[in-house]
Amino acid sequence: MNIVWNKTSEQFHLYNDRLSYIIGVAPSGELANLYFGKRIHDRADFSYVLFRMGMPNVVVDADTESYSMELNCQEYPSFGTTDFGAQAFEVEMANGSRISNFVYKSHRISQGKKEIKGLPATYADKTEAMTLEVTLADTLAGMELVLYYTIFEGYPVVARHAKFKNVGNSKVKLTRALSACLDFPDQNYEWMQFSGAWARERIPEIKKLSTGVTYIDSRRGASSANQNPFVILKRPGTDDFMGEAIGFSFVYSGNFIALADGSTHGRLRFVMGINPDRFCWPLEKDECFETPEVVIAMTDRGLNDLSQTYHKLYNNHLVRGKWKNTPRPILNNNWEATYMDFTEESILKIASKAKDAGIELFVLDDGWFGERNDDFAGLGDWVENPKKLPQGMAGLSRKINALGLKFGFWIEPEMVNPNSNLYRRHPDWVLSVPGRKSSLGRHQLVLDFSREEVVDYIYGMLHKVIKGSKIDYIKWDMNRALTEVFSVDTPAERQGMVAHKYVLGVYSLYSRLIKAFPDILFESCSSGGNRFDAGMLYYAPQAWCSDNSDAIDRIRIQYGTSFGYPIVSIGSHVSAVPNQQTGRTTPLDIRANVAYFGTFGYELDLNEISDEEFELVKKQVEFMKENRALIQFGDFYRLRSPFENDQAAWMVVSEDKKKAVVGFYCLRSNVNALPGFLKLAGLDPDKEYRMEGKTYYGDELMNMGITLSEFYDRGFTISKDYDSFVTIIEEV
Numbered sequence: 001m002n003i004v005w006n007k008t009s010e011q012f013h014l015y016n017d018r019l020s021y022i023i024g025v026a027p028s029g030e031l032a033n034l035y036f037g038k039r040i041h042d043r044a045d046f047s048y049v050l051f052r053m054g055m056p057n058v059v060v061d062a063d064t065e066s067y068s069m070e071l072n073c074q075e076y077p078s079f080g081t082t083d084f085g086a087q088a089f090e091v092e093m094a095n096g097s098r099i100s101n102f103v104y105k106s107h108r109i110s111q112g113k114k115e116i117k118g119l120p121a122t123y124a125d126k127t128e129a130m131t132l133e134v135t136l137a138d139t140l141a142g143m144e145l146v147l148y149y150t151i152f153e154g155y156p157v158v159a160r161h162a163k164f165k166n167v168g169n170s171k172v173k174l175t176r177a178l179s180a181c182l183d184f185p186d187q188n189y190e191w192m193q194f195s196g197a198w199a200r201e202r203i204p205e206i207k208k209l210s211t212g213v214t215y216i217d218s219r220r221g222a223s224s225a226n227q228n229p230f231v232i233l234k235r236p237g238t239d240d241f242m243g244e245a246i247g248f249s250f251v252y253s254g255n256f257i258a259l260a261d262g263s264t265h266g267r268l269r270f271v272m273g274i275n276p277d278r279f280c281w282p283l284e285k286d287e288c289f290e291t292p293e294v295v296i297a298m299t300d301r302g303l304n305d306l307s308q309t310y311h312k313l314y315n316n317h318l319v320r321g322k323w324k325n326t327p328r329p330i331l332n333n334n335w336e337a338t339y340m341d342f343t344e345e346s347i348l349k350i351a352s353k354a355k356d357a358g359i360e361l362f363v364l365d366d367g368w369f370g371e372r373n374d375d376f377a378g379l380g381d382w383v384e385n386p387k388k389l390p391q392g393m394a395g396l397s398r399k400i401n402a403l404g405l406k407f408g409f410w411i412e413p414e415m416v417n418p419n420s421n422l423y424r425r426h427p428d429w430v431l432s433v434p435g436r437k438s439s440l441g442r443h444q445l446v447l448d449f450s451r452e453e454v455v456d457y458i459y460g461m462l463h464k465v466i467k468g469s470k471i472d473y474i475k476w477d478m479n480r481a482l483t484e485v486f487s488v489d490t491p492a493e494r495q496g497m498v499a500h501k502y503v504l505g506v507y508s509l510y511s512r513l514i515k516a517f518p519d520i521l522f523e524s525c526s527s528g529g530n531r532f533d534a535g536m537l538y539y540a541p542q543a544w545c546s547d548n549s550d551a552i553d554r555i556r557i558q559y560g561t562s563f564g565y566p567i568v569s570i571g572s573h574v575s576a577v578p579n580q581q582t583g584r585t586t587p588l589d590i591r592a593n594v595a596y597f598g599t600f601g602y603e604l605d606l607n608e609i610s611d612e613e614f615e616l617v618k619k620q621v622e623f624m625k626e627n628r629a630l631i632q633f634g635d636f637y638r639l640r641s642p643f644e645n646d647q648a649a650w651m652v653v654s655e656d657k658k659k660a661v662v663g664f665y666c667l668r669s670n671v672n673a674l675p676g677f678l679k680l681a682g683l684d685p686d687k688e689y690r691m692e693g694k695t696y697y698g699d700e701l702m703n704m705g706i707t708l709s710e711f712y713d714r715g716f717t718i719s720k721d722y723d724s725f726v727t728i729i730e731e732v
């Protein structure tokens with residue numbers, strides 16, 4: 001890993017074993033991208049890649065009379081001079097001009113990586129990464145812009161973000177401040193996005209790019225289930241096992257945009273950052289604005305390799321604290337078992353059975369506070385309901401601990417029901433426009449987390465409940481989109497800051513709670529997977545992946561999620577049948593076989609299942625305890641896509657390649673079809689492995705594949721709907 005500055009050519013070359021990122025000061029003074037891709041040799045001058053020929057109807061820089069931003073790859077372009085593509089930023093000066101001209105001023109190369117104040121970001125110590133900061137200046141606007149690039153040792157990754165500073169005497173407004181731009185010399189790419197809605201999150205969609213704009217965004221206040229802030233650009237033909245691709249992962253949990261702009265000259269631009277729609281950030285003298293970061297990863301070895309890069313980077317350089325690289329407790333959550341209709345006694349009955357099954361953590365979901373007996377009331381009143389918890393959270397946590405279980409509970413701190421004491425006392429604490437009606441989502445309003453006093457108050461209430469009890473885990477929910485985004489406490493010209501300040505408020509509440517209770521395991525949730533993003537993982541190392549707990553749908557949801565997020569971050573539970581979201585009845589086997597590939601737990605009352613099933617649950621819990629470290633932290637490979645087949649398969653291999661766990665699922669039976677083979681991946685071709693009592697070489701398993709009919713001995717056939725198996729492969 002190194003960052004080289006060549007003073008004569010004014011070029012930077014960031015490289016490690018796998019990638020090169022080359023940036024040059026363009027003849028006009030802006031930064032140009034000279035190369036991004038697989039590692040290449042360094043050389044003193046790469047400026048030969050710049051295109052300087054005049055073309056009819058192309059505007060050129062007035063000093064050089066030959067250089068045009070439009071015809072060259074840019075690092076962080078603006079609109080209004082010689083570039084006409086999607087812009088990375090826009091500054092409005094006091095006189096209304098929106099033209100800027102940021103030129104190279106200075107730079108700094110350092111070991112390691114600095115924090116981004118108030119925002120989640122990847123981190124690294126001095127041996128693990130190097131950072132380049134390039135300062136650009138626009139003297140007329142009185143502005144400085146710093147572009148940050150971090151390259152990590154051993155990862156084909158560059159993390160980018162930007163910081164603006166008003167160094168002049170007049171006010172300016174930032175009306176767009178994206179985090180990164182990457183220009184490519186050609187457009188032969190496919191765009192892969194992860195879209196959905198509640199209960200069908202992160203479904204991969206692929207489009208061929210050409211000229212014009214392709215984009216996804218969120219304007220819902222959260223990153224959203226509709227569009228995930230993660231996009232892959234891949235060469236046509238790239239699949240899980242081969243080919244080139246570049247990933248862009250936004251470490252942020254609010255409104256975002258990801259956009260590709262194919263120019264009619266054949267170039268392609270990709271930009272990503274905070275959604276500029278309704279965004280406006282005034283900067284007074286000496287004020288700064290720092291963007292969140294985008295993590296750019298590349299591969300020339302297929303999408304499994306790209307995903308593994310994100311899994312490892314996020315496990316080692318994003319997730320923090322006690323739960324970093326720690327296998328997660330197997331939990332039982334009471335939500336689908338009781339909804340809000342429970343007593344301490346009924347909860348203890350569920351917990352006690354969970355303990356008998358070997359489960360480690362009990363989670364009390366929604367309904368324990370205020371007048372919360374249905375979803376019309378109580379949010380905002382974070383005080384135990386004495387009818388349900390006669391001795392409070394402290395009493396229940398003591399009793400659950402006495403059973404030998406850890407204990408945690410559910411909160412939704414950003415929200416308030418109009419029917420609550422909090423709202424009655426502070427009706428102006430919600431996001432709303434005076435004189436207009438406020439839209440409702442699940443009968444609730446959104447607290448104005450852009451205001452410090454609101455965050456402080458909620459912190460105080462939660463701190464009290466947590467402090468008084470023994471709490472190991474918290475599920476932090478967020479069940480509606482932001483609308484009527486207006487803060488009564490904010491002057492007119494600062495209303496464009498509110499959506500981002502809301503997200504900063506969420507991050508600050510997380511930070512304060514983590515600081516006060518560093519051992520608590522946070523699981524984020526947003527009606528399931530509405531806010532499953534890299535920003536959240538910095539605070540909550542796991543996320544409830546979807547409210548859809550149906551095993552068949554979950555294969556697709558977890559498969560899609562695995563492209564950008566670590567397996568250990570995927571909250572996945574076994575729930576009762578018929579499934580409460582889809583009405584589908586699946587065997588207990590497949591429900592666990594899917595849930596193993598995540599955090600694993602149960603979302604049901606184990607008293608309600610048969611003795612025979614209970615024995616099976618005990619075995620499942622035992623299996624997960626034995627294999628969770630491998631499953632949650634090993635190298636994950638997608639093997640067969642549920643979007644292209646009636647079957648799905650994936651596997652996890654240990655780092656030393658001595659052990660692997662394979663999951664195979666039949667989504668829909670194929671009558672009278674040959675069972676066929678399943679080719680494995682990631683094994684050592686020369687090692688001999690044992691699987692189901694027989695031995696095979698790694699190369700046999702990866703090239704010939706598993707003979708699926710072998711599993712007929714275990715009662716598995718591919719001619720039964722919802723049949724599945726999980727098998728262990730171990731070095732002999």
Ligand code: GLA
Nearest residue numbers: 335365366525526527528547
């Ligand atoms: C959301 C969550 C569920 C559950 C309920 C409680 O829908 O996604 O898991 O916690 O809220 O109200």
